[in-house]
Amino acid sequence: MSLVARDVSIRFGGVAALSGVGVEVSAGAVQGVIGPNGSGKSTLFNCLTGFARPDSGHVSVDGTDLSRVPAHRRIGLGIARTFQTPRFDPRVTVWQAVACGFSPVASAGLLSSALWLPWVRARERRVGEGVARLLDRFGLAEERHTQIGELSLGHVRLVEVARAMAMSPRYLLLDEPAAGLGEGEQRLLADELRRLASEGVGVLIVEHNFDLVLDLCDRILVLSGGRVLLDDHPGTVAADERVRRIYLGYAADEDEEVPAS
Numbered sequence: 001m002s003l004v005a006r007d008v009s010i011r012f013g014g015v016a017a018l019s020g021v022g023v024e025v026s027a028g029a030v031q032g033v034i035g036p037n038g039s040g041k042s043t044l045f046n047c048l049t050g051f052a053r054p055d056s057g058h059v060s061v062d063g064t065d066l067s068r069v070p071a072h073r074r075i076g077l078g079i080a081r082t083f084q085t086p087r088f089d090p091r092v093t094v095w096q097a098v099a100c101g102f103s104p105v106a107s108a109g110l111l112s113s114a115l116w117l118p119w120v121r122a123r124e125r126r127v128g129e130g131v132a133r134l135l136d137r138f139g140l141a142e143e144r145h146t147q148i149g150e151l152s153l154g155h156v157r158l159v160e161v162a163r164a165m166a167m168s169p170r171y172l173l174l175d176e177p178a179a180g181l182g183e184g185e186q187r188l189l190a191d192e193l194r195r196l197a198s199e200g201v202g203v204l205i206v207e208h209n210f211d212l213v214l215d216l217c218d219r220i221l222v223l224s225g226g227r228v229l230l231d232d233h234p235g236t237v238a239a240d241e242r243v244r245r246i247y248l249g250y251a252a253d254e255d256e257e258v259p260a261s
C-alpha cells in the first residue's frame with residue numbers, strides 16, 4: 001500500500017522543476033522531502049496531490065493511476081494535504097475549521113439536519129468529540145473560540161494539520177508544517193505524526209527543519225536542482241557529505257565549520 005511518484009518530470013517554461021524524480025509514501029511510514037530553495041519539493045508535492053500535472057512519469061495510489069484524477073477527487077481516495085500558506089477564512093473559529101475536516105465523511109442531508117433527527121444528533125456528538133480530541137492533542141483547546149485571523153501563523157498551521165487529520169486520510173502530505181512553531185510545538189507535531197504513522201497512515205513531510213526531519217522520518221528524499229540527490233534512511237542522509245554541506249555548512253571529514261556556499 002503506497003502513494004507513488006515514478007520518473008516524474010515537469011517543466012515551467014525554460015525551468016526543469018523536476019527531472020525523473022520518484023518517491024514512495026508507504027502506509028505506516030514517514031517520508032521526508034528536503035532540499036534547497038527551488039529544488040522542486042513543492043512541485044513534487046503538487047504532482048502527488050494533483051495541483052500540478054507532470055509532463056511525463058506516473059503517480060499512483062495503492063496501484064490506481066492518478067494521472068486523470070483531479071485534486072479534489074484525490075481526497076476521496078484518502079489523500080489529504082496541507083498548504084505552505086494555509087487556506088482558511090480568517091473569520092472562522094479554530095473549532096469550526098477543524099470540524100470542517102469531519103464534514104465530507106459525515107455530512108447529513110438538509111432535511112435530516114433541519115429535523116434534528118437522532119442520528120444527526122449522534123453524528124454531531126461524534127464530530128464534537130473528535131474536534132475536542134484533536135484540539136487537545138495539538139494544544140489548541142484554549143483557542144477553540146479564537147478566529148483563525150487572530151492566530152499566529154504557526155498555530156494556523158497546526159489547525160490545518162488537525163483539520164487534515166479529521167478527514168481520516170490514508171496518506172497525509174504536509175508542506176512545511178513546522179515553520180513558525182516553537183520547539184515544544186514541533187515535538188508535539190512530531191509525536192502526532194509518529195502516532196498517525198503507527199496507525200498505518202502514510203505521511204509525507206516537506207520541511208526545511210533538518211533536525212525535525214532527521215528525528216521524525218523513516219526515509220528522506222533529498223532533491224537538488226529538480227533531481228534526486230539521495231533517498232535513504234536518516235542516518236545515511238545525515239552522514240552524506242553533500243547533504244551536510246547544504247544543511248550544516250561543513251563536510252563530514254572537516255573538524256572546522258565553514259560557511260555553506
Ligand SMILES: Nc1ncnc2c1ncn2[C@@H]1O[C@H](COP(=O)(O)OP(=O)(O)OP(=O)(O)O)[C@@H](O)[C@H]1O
Nearest residue numbers: 012015016017035036037038039040041042043044
Ligand atoms: N508555477 C510555476 N511557474 C514557473 N516556475 C515555477 C512554478 N512552480 C515552480 N517553479 C520553478 O520550479 C523550480 C522548483 O520550484 P519549487 O517551488 O518546487 O521548489 P521548492 O524546493 O519547493 O522551493 P522552496 O523551498 O523555496 O519552496 C523553481 O525554479 C521554481 O521557480
